[in-house]
Amino acid sequence: MSSSAPAPGIAVIGAGIGGLTLAAALARLGIGCRVFERAEQPAEAGAGVQLAPNAVRLLRRLGLSDSLRRYGVRPLSRDLLRWDDGRTLARTELGEECEKRFGAPYVTVHRADLHRALRDLAGAVVRTGHRLTGLTEGPGAVELRFADGSEHRAELVVGADGIRSVVREHLAADAPVFSGRRIYRGLVPVERVPELAEPRVRVWLGPGRHCVCYPVSGGRLISFAATTGGTAHPGESWTAIGDQDEVAEAYRDWHPTVTRLLGAGGGIGCWALHDREPLARWSSDALTLLGDAAHPMLPFAAQGANQAIEDAFALAATLAMSRGDVPEALRRYQEQRIPRTQRLQQSARSTAIGSHLPDGPLQRARDAELARGSALDGLRWVYGHDALAAAARWTSERQQA
Template identity: 65%
Template structure:
């Protein structure tokens, strides 16, 4: 497998659970706890519990009370969808928020022996009886099956499709703020989303409530180069939200370090598997973060693929990869498209369309609207094969 992110490590843990060995290659010299916050749906939490990281996740995560949509200029409540006990009672697991690095560390602790960092993949060659991986240091590795979990710039994907990431026209500022700097937000844990003209800001607690994670978008021109470690200029995030609710501006200005990323996705693929190669997570279906589904879908992918490989056996790997693709493509394609479509709706300028949206948001919450997302049972679907 190529890529030791959330999806790759989840797959390694899931394969170990069904008695299959794997080796995970990653380009990073050192695997570290980096990243920002993640929102995990109840179905994802249930899958992670089965993989043995439930106790650690419970200790490090937060169970927010609700998802609140707020007006940009004053923080007025537009919509509130209950989470907390309501979610747990309906789906058998909580909706949680967690720092990506802490979830990564929990998964890595279960798979460390199989992970080989410092291997930058340069080429993939599928042969009749194996797949050859070639790395920048001149080494090669032969595998029966290769899974590309190597992100939106996937080298493995390039062996299957000649496409490129698509810039969304949006950048995102991400950062962490000590919770004690905003005691009111910390004492009332919720996922808060301020909607406004051309941008939005999301904030929720992570690290057992000790930190607040934020993600704030802003429009911009396509970057000449993309970096996942780019630091924003001091004060740039707060300046981009000048005139917004004072809580937003203070929050963005309170982080000791703020990252700035250009947001890309790719056009959905109809086919992401061959007889010996397949894709997972952002390598298969990179999606904009506006639906908070990237990590959830990577975990669903991993469990589905592990189950289908275990059920098929070595002689039927091509069929297992084909079935995995059939089970996952419709769901992830819908979510990719939904994330793109949300951009305009979330960023409406004040006016008739915005007012119409806000009236629709004010309707009483119907929990059935989130069953497709929160209640999806990837394990049962994978076991039954559809």
């Protein structure tokens, strides 16, 4: 499939960050698609998103530089802090250092701002109120069935429909597994916690939990996320209501800045953190996955949205270079993306363990290791990756083989 060839019928299930990035990346290559979203209205909920250089460089190629400057914040550093006294355990310089090393900055942004910018850019037909209930893959086409009784035929279906993906059910029989943790998220006006006005990503590490916060919306709001243990929460959406008293009690003995942040009001969301084992195969001849549908990641590596953006660019580029051979393009897409995303899934799991150590010998050894050097040195494989260049290189090597 090249940009000069007739556009095939591509259906994208899910109008989240990954699905809309794919629509925009395809449009940039002259390839059309239709996006189907289960929600009746475009999503505006959610809190903050950390966009690392590996995603920002791709979003810039879509023309989102102005939006990222207008709505985003470039934090000066990521500070790891002790839970009780707020002592700095490690500081990773972001700001100019990130741009210097990786050619793109680290940006924090409100999820709704990013979503709106992508939706405006995508240029695709987004059909809201279309909840996928089933599909049938046949010769040359996939039949999609929606809860409202409507149907749609497509040559290629991309499941960007999250951790509980309906599309994934046709490729794998696994189910999400509760991680034993819940996460509370919220947004607080910066004037309520003025000590957090300086633009930094702050992460307090403590026994069994952690709290992270950073500025969004041009610095007007502070986005926070705080984990706790517990049983699965019935709400799985971005808008599930959390119990403010419950999270306040969980962090009662933490540093005063944390308790002020969590008690500053403004509403709080809560959802259970689920995980899934990595898949050995994401695709069939006419179905594939991206983002959380393919590789749900616990949030401890802050790469979930970033990897969905990488997936979208890699898939769009591979399709454009496929010379019309969709099944071969999907095979190449998953071959280039699975090893990287599996490594990041495991990294997120490992970070969760290391971030939540009880005070004691292991915690002291961790703190000593954190203080030893710059974390950026070990993140080049994450932040320095260019998914578009990697897709071009991968396709060229396979075509020459």
